[in-house]
Amino acid sequence: MTPEEQNFMRKIETEEKIEPKDWMPEAYRKNLIRQISQHAHSEVIGTQPEGNWITRAPSLRRKAVLLAKVQDEAGHGLYLYSATETLGISRDEMIAALQDGSAKYASIFNYPAQTWGDVGAIGWLVDGAAIVNQVSLQRTSYGPYARAMIRICKEESFHQRQGYELMLELCRGTPEQKAMAQDSLNRFYWPALMMFGPHDSESAHSARSMQWKIKRESNDDLRQKFIDQTVKQIEFLGLEHPDKAICWNEARGHYDSGEIDWDEFYAVINGNGHCNRQRLQHHIKVHEEGSWVREALAAYNEKQKARKQQAEANKSNQNVA
Amino acid sequence: MMSEQQLQQATFEYTLRLGDDALVLGHRISEWVRNGPFLEEDIAYGNVALDYIGRARMFYGYAAELADDGRTEDSFAYTRSEREFSNLLINELPRGDFAYSQVRQLLVDIYANLFLTRLLQSKDATLAAIAAKAIKESRYHLRRSREWVIRLGDGTEESQHRCQLALDDIWGYSHEMFEMDALEQQLADAGIGVDVSSLRDDWLVQIREILAEATLQLPADDWKVSGGRDGYHTEFLGHLLTELQIVHRSYPGCQW
Ligand SMILES: [Fe+2]
Ligand SMILES: [Fe+2]
Numbered sequence: 001m002t003p004e005e006q007n008f009m010r011k012i013e014t015e016e017k018i019e020p021k022d023w024m025p026e027a028y029r030k031n032l033i034r035q036i037s038q039h040a041h042s043e044v045i046g047t048q049p050e051g052n053w054i055t056r057a058p059s060l061r062r063k064a065v066l067l068a069k070v071q072d073e074a075g076h077g078l079y080l081y082s083a084t085e086t087l088g089i090s091r092d093e094m095i096a097a098l099q100d101g102s103a104k105y106a107s108i109f110n111y112p113a114q115t116w117g118d119v120g121a122i123g124w125l126v127d128g129a130a131i132v133n134q135v136s137l138q139r140t141s142y143g144p145y146a147r148a149m150i151r152i153c154k155e156e157s158f159h160q161r162q163g164y165e166l167m168l169e170l171c172r173g174t175p176e177q178k179a180m181a182q183d184s185l186n187r188f189y190w191p192a193l194m195m196f197g198p199h200d201s202e203s204a205h206s207a208r209s210m211q212w213k214i215k216r217e218s219n220d221d222l223r224q225k226f227i228d229q230t231v232k233q234i235e236f237l238g239l240e241h242p243d244k245a246i247c248w249n250e251a252r253g254h255y256d257s258g259e260i261d262w263d264e265f266y267a268v269i270n271g272n273g274h275c276n277r278q279r280l281q282h283h284i285k286v287h288e289e290g291s292w293v294r295e296a297l298a299a300y301n302e303k304q305k306a307r308k309q310q311a312e313a314n315k316s317n318q319n320v321a
Numbered sequence: 322m323m324s325e326q327q328l329q330q331a332t333f334e335y336t337l338r339l340g341d342d343a344l345v346l347g348h349r350i351s352e353w354v355r356n357g358p359f360l361e362e363d364i365a366y367g368n369v370a371l372d373y374i375g376r377a378r379m380f381y382g383y384a385a386e387l388a389d390d391g392r393t394e395d396s397f398a399y400t401r402s403e404r405e406f407s408n409l410l411i412n413e414l415p416r417g418d419f420a421y422s423q424v425r426q427l428l429v430d431i432y433a434n435l436f437l438t439r440l441l442q443s444k445d446a447t448l449a450a451i452a453a454k455a456i457k458e459s460r461y462h463l464r465r466s467r468e469w470v471i472r473l474g475d476g477t478e479e480s481q482h483r484c485q486l487a488l489d490d491i492w493g494y495s496h497e498m499f500e501m502d503a504l505e506q507q508l509a510d511a512g513i514g515v516d517v518s519s520l521r522d523d524w525l526v527q528i529r530e531i532l533a534e535a536t537l538q539l540p541a542d543d544w545k546v547s548g549g550r551d552g553y554h555t556e557f558l559g560h561l562l563t564e565l566q567i568v569h570r571s572y573p574g575c576q577w
Binding site for chain 2: 044047048051054055056057058059060061062063064067068070071074075077078081116166169172173174176177282286289290291292293294295296297299300303
């Protein structure tokens with residue numbers, strides 16, 4: 001190991017954060033860029049399924065809550081793009097990578113938000129699963145990412161509570177409303193479990209990320225936390241658990257659960273979800289529609305700069321005269 | 322002279338109008354969320370939409386209080402049909418492109434600042450209190466729409482062209498903002514409502530100044546459309562309400 005590498009590993013081992021100006025192995029930088037930009041893209045693409053419901057929210061209070069949530073998510077995207085930029089990549093480059101498919105976003109957003117109940121299920125389960133992961137990332141080794149996670153987690157727990165409260169309202173409502181809640185739970189439960197990624201034994205990036213303390217807990221451990229916390233929440237809603245194999249295991253101190261349909265997981269990641277194409281196409285379409293606005297902004301700023309320079313030149317000419 | 326009861330009924334209708342304006346425009350602005358030209362604008366639009374939805378809730382909440390017949394903010398938003406909505410037409414026009422939305426916003430924001438400044442003086446304490454909250458938001462909205470219209474107008478040839486087209490298409494809907502009917506006259510006389518007919522001169526001064534800086538042409542006043550206050554709407558509103566109300570109306574009597 002070079003002295004730089006030694007110093008880097010010492011920091012990792014003693015839980016000292018790595019900061020943007022510090023030396024870091026190229027693979028560490030690449031790994032972080034991949035992970036944080038993927039996280040940023042997920043926040044941004046995630047505004048599509050939920051944004052889809054803003055205009056149809058069935059009460060003004062819920063509409064305001066949903067608007068505020070979607071806005072928070074876009075804000076998370078913004079922080080995370082900034083955090084990634086500290087690693088020497090521009091937002092334009094990241095967006096280009098998203099649009100050409102070389103960067104990914106969370107596959108959960110390839111599932112359609114079909115009903116109003118899905119807005120509740122997404123807040124409760126998708127944000128809920130995200131929090132479990134992100135709480136653990138508050139201790140990630142890269143300083144800007146860890147700090148972004150601390151800020152983001154506070155808002156995510158609001159989202160989860162609001163999503164759960166929406167479900168509760170449905171479950172306390174009419175039989176149709178309760179059926180809507182059950183249906184949404186059934187469709188989003190398993191995809192939420194898949195958000196933690198493949199089993200540790202199958203995960204391509206896990207081992208190295210753990211060694212560098214980019215990841216702090218394994219996929220399966222995080223998933224177990226989520227499974228455990230969700231059982232009581234489902235019970236309290238009075239809904240049926242979608243996993244018929246769910247069963248408390250006294251010896252492990254955890255719930256045993258049924259196996260995830262990994263074929264579905266890989267199928268959706270590989271383009272067979274209901275919304276894969278639309279999500280990306282929407283992003284590209286909006287980006288292209290906005291190009292004249294971005295060009296106008298740049299042109300205006302250029303003109304202003306030229307005017308300022310001209311004014312200064314006139315002033316100094318006058319002074320000479 | 323109006324009786325106490327007539328005055329209350331008139332105030333109720335007036336408040337509902339203002340609620341409809343806020344809801345319908347808030348809906349239009351919210352359509353920009355996930356559709357903005359860049360992420361910062363998505364967030365900014367979300368903010369403005371949120372302000373308008375909040376404003377609609379304050380007006381509707383007060384209308385519900387005045388009606389005192391079990392109706393709520395959601396009854397007004399979700400269970401009335403097109404002919405019962407009394408928003409100004411300018412608010413229901415589609416979102417169009419980014420230039421269209423910003424130009425509409427500029428015309429409405431200048432108006433809102435003038436209007437709310439007057440409504441602050443209302444003898445109706447609730448309306449005055451709503452105005453006090455709303456005007457802070459509208460000052461921020463105006464700063465934004467003003468900046469955008471100037472940047473787009475004085476940006477590229479394309480952005481200038483788009484702005485001018487938008488301005489020409491929207492202009493005829495701006496006159497309605499300054500029209501008074503019997504109800505509004507009564508309330509203005511009673512010191513509760515705003516005499517909007519007196520706002521246009523100030524409005525025009527500000528418009529001229531901004532358009533000049535934006536290198537845009539002030540359109541001629543050779544056409545105008547109105548009728549929103551009487552429920553005489555464009556075809557756009559029906560579709561807007563269809564979307565807004567679909568879930569609520571599909572499950573009558575439910576809590577959300
Ligand atoms: Fe988020
Ligand atoms: Fe969230």
